[in-house]
Amino acid sequence: MDFLNAIVALSNFVLIPAIAYGSQLALGALGVTLIYGILRFSNFAHGDTMAFGTMVTILATWWLQSIGVGLPFGLPTALLALPIGIAGCALLVLGTDKAVYQFYRVQKAKPVILVIVSIGVMFVLNGLVRFVIGPGDQRFADGERFIISARGFRDMTGLREGLALKTSQGITVITAVVVVVFLFWFLNRTRTGKSMRAYSDNEALALLSGINPDRVVMVTWLLVAALATIAGTLYGLDKSFKPFTYFQLLLPIFAAAIVGGLGNPIGAIAGGFVIAFSEVFITYAWKKVLGYILPENLEPVGLVQLLSTDYKFAVSFVILLIVLLFKPTGLFKGKAV
Amino acid sequence: MTGGYGRSGPDILHECTIAVEPGEIAVIVGPNGAGKSTAMKAVFGMLHLRQGSVRLKGEDISSLTPQARVAKGMGFVPQTANIFTSLTVEENLEMGAFIRTDDISKTMSQVYELFPILKDKRGQPAGELSGGQRQQVAVGRALMTEPKVLMLDEPTAGVSPIVMDELFDRIIEISRTGLSVLMVEQNARQALEIADKGYVLVQGRNAYSGSGRELLSDPKVRKSFLGG
Ligand SMILES: Nc1ncnc2c1ncn2[C@@H]1O[C@H](COP(=O)(O)OP(=O)(O)OP(=O)(O)O)[C@@H](O)[C@H]1O
Ligand SMILES: [Mg+2]
Numbered sequence: 001m002d003f004l005n006a007i008v009a010l011s012n013f014v015l016i017p018a019i020a021y022g023s024q025l026a027l028g029a030l031g032v033t034l035i036y037g038i039l040r041f042s043n044f045a046h047g048d049t050m051a052f053g054t055m056v057t058i059l060a061t062w063w064l065q066s067i068g069v070g071l072p073f074g075l076p077t078a079l080l081a082l083p084i085g086i087a088g089c090a091l092l093v094l095g096t097d098k099a100v101y102q103f104y105r106v107q108k109a110k111p112v113i114l115v116i117v118s119i120g121v122m123f124v125l126n127g128l129v130r131f132v133i134g135p136g137d138q139r140f141a142d143g144e145r146f147i148i149s150a151r152g153f154r155d156m157t158g159l160r161e162g163l164a165l166k167t168s169q170g171i172t173v174i175t176a177v178v179v180v181v182f183l184f185w186f187l188n189r190t191r192t193g194k195s196m197r198a199y200s201d202n203e204a205l206a207l208l209s210g211i212n213p214d215r216v217v218m219v220t221w222l223l224v225a226a227l228a229t230i231a232g233t234l235y236g237l238d239k240s241f242k243p244f245t246y247f248q249l250l251l252p253i254f255a256a257a258i259v260g261g262l263g264n265p266i267g268a269i270a271g272g273f274v275i276a277f278s279e280v281f282i283t284y285a286w287k288k289v290l291g292y293i294l295p296e297n298l299e300p301v302g303l304v305q306l307l308s309t310d311y312k313f314a315v316s317f318v319i320l321l322i323v324l325l326f327k328p329t330g331l332f333k334g335k336a337v
Numbered sequence: 338m339t340g341g342y343g344r345s346g347p348d349i350l351h352e353c354t355i356a357v358e359p360g361e362i363a364v365i366v367g368p369n370g371a372g373k374s375t376a377m378k379a380v381f382g383m384l385h386l387r388q389g390s391v392r393l394k395g396e397d398i399s400s401l402t403p404q405a406r407v408a409k410g411m412g413f414v415p416q417t418a419n420i421f422t423s424l425t426v427e428e429n430l431e432m433g434a435f436i437r438t439d440d441i442s443k444t445m446s447q448v449y450e451l452f453p454i455l456k457d458k459r460g461q462p463a464g465e466l467s468g469g470q471r472q473q474v475a476v477g478r479a480l481m482t483e484p485k486v487l488m489l490d491e492p493t494a495g496v497s498p499i500v501m502d503e504l505f506d507r508i509i510e511i512s513r514t515g516l517s518v519l520m521v522e523q524n525a526r527q528a529l530e531i532a533d534k535g536y537v538l539v540q541g542r543n544a545y546s547g548s549g550r551e552l553l554s555d556p557k558v559r560k561s562f563l564g565g
Contacts, residue, residue, distance in 0.1 A: 191431070191435075194424065194428050194431060194432060195432065195435060197421075197423065197424060197428075198421045198424060198428075198432045198435075200423075201421040201422060201423045201424060202418055202420075202421050202422070204415070204418065205415070205418060205419065205420070205421065206421075206432070207403060207404060208381075208403055208404075208407065208413055208415070209407070209432050209433055209435045209436070209478070210404045210407045210408065210435050210436035210482075211432070211435050212404075
């Protein structure tokens with residue numbers, strides 16, 4: 001019984017949250033890695049791109065709610081608003097590309113210049129999002145809150161520990177799987193997807209083969225807009241939306257992309273989960289789980305929390321350091337940075 | 338052609354002339370740094386010409402981009418980075434045919450007929466092949482547009498003598514179908530043997546030219562470039 005309780009507590013507080021958070025990071029890191037692989041720079045504006053897409057989704061959600069449109073089965077209205085958010089975000093990134101990045105691309109600017117440019121874009125987006133929706137917390141999740149509630153689980157199983165599965169967590173994982181399957185199908189099976197990989201692999205030869213670089217760039221931005229908006233909306237549904245939080249997400253997202261191997265989509269997914277699990281494992285207070293499995297006299301006195309949650313961003317960096325020390329191009333073969 | 342790299346770089350090519358007719362093989366030889374690769378790039382429009390022109394079947398194509406020249410029927414295998422290493426062999430061929438909108442399966446099976454080893458390795462990333470196999474992928478990729486002029490920059494670089502002979506045989510086969518083949522080669526003797534036309538390039542200038550046989554028997558050419 002105690003053992004079962006330990007497993008349930010572990011799932012409830014560690015595994016499920018880490019899987020959901022890992023999926024969100026993976027989707028974010030996929031966007032970063034696509035830009036790095038194809039447009040060849042680290043996009044520091046990615047966190048704020050996510051914030052922008054999410055903001056449009058939230059505004060659309062409120063509008064849908066106000067006219068009384070929703071989804072059945074207790075699904076959040078935000079899912080219905082997602083396409084609008086993606087479209088808004090796509091307009092934004094394509095506009096930014098036309099107005100800003102294209103200029104530097106034509107000049108064949110060095111990646112480091114594009115990185116600095118993207119920091120500029122980041123600050124502009126930062127201000128724009130705050131200006132439109134405000135700097136505060138926004139909640140936009142509606143519908144059923146739980147798929148399995150802690151109390152329902154306890155009543156059902158008779159265990160002391162409850163297991164809660166939030167709707168947002170379930171949606172996150174399912175959406176992430178669908179998105180990743182679609183993305184890989186697109187990159188590996190379609191002509192456009194293959195041309196994007198070819199362009200990423202060897203730009204000069206891609207040009208010699210008649211691949212149109214403008215089209216590759218445009219499709220990349222569209223995919224990035226979709227990935228960023230979906231990742232941001234899922235994160236917002238799961239936690240809450242606050243512009244500053246999204247700016248901070250840049251750190252674990254980059255850590256995930258780099259740990260997995262920049263430019264490698266599979267790496268981005270793996271990196272997302274590595275970072276998420278490390279963060280949750282190290283900042284979780286293990287007292288409860290240990291209390292169940294250790295013999296009575298060994299029961300821990302303290303919280304057995306390795307690091308306070310305030311330090312969770314430090315975890316990303318430590319993992320990043322450790323991985324790069326042993327595998328400089330990341331867990332999966334990425335491009336040399 | 339006269340030209341160099343960038344807007345203000347020094348001239349690398351000096352009034353260099355190269356020509357090839359349908360069904361012929363023309364070979365460019367010369368010491369390292371002579372400007373052979375530069376001449377190929379100039380013909381393909383990857384270099385700004387300061388003087389001279391490039392003509393395809395009499396039409397002046399000097400102002401066309403490399404992509405437009407692909408569409409006009411030219412195919413180019415560069416000296417380095419001439420395959421997509423992370424794509425499979427088959428995807429490399431598909432990307433070679435990117436500008437085509439018709440059915441490419443026939444051309445692909447022709448390429449597989451020409452290079453049977455590629456058929457066995459079609460699903461493998463091209464970066465995992467041996468040097469000789471990569472060169473075959475590179476040539477195959479350029480053939481996928483069904484070009485009228487095929488330009489090869491050192492197709493036998495890093496290839497063993499046996500595979501080299503085989504690759505030359507394939508190149509002869511290709512030219513028999515009516516293609517013009519323009520090729521840069523370090524293995525000057527073997528290359529000139531199969532060449533209808535040969536050019537010796539020294540410091541960006543035509544030093545000698547003539548039929549392959551003429552060059553091979555020219556004592557000056559033998560002495561300075563073929564090692565006696
Ligand atoms: N991208 C470039 N930018 C500037 N100069 C270049 C560039 N590529 C080549 N050069 C210069 O042009 C000259 C000719 O080089 P090229 O590559 O054409 O020689 P090559 O005859 O092909 O030699 P090899 O037999 O070694 O391949 C060299 O002096 C080289 O330094
Ligand atoms: Mg060369």
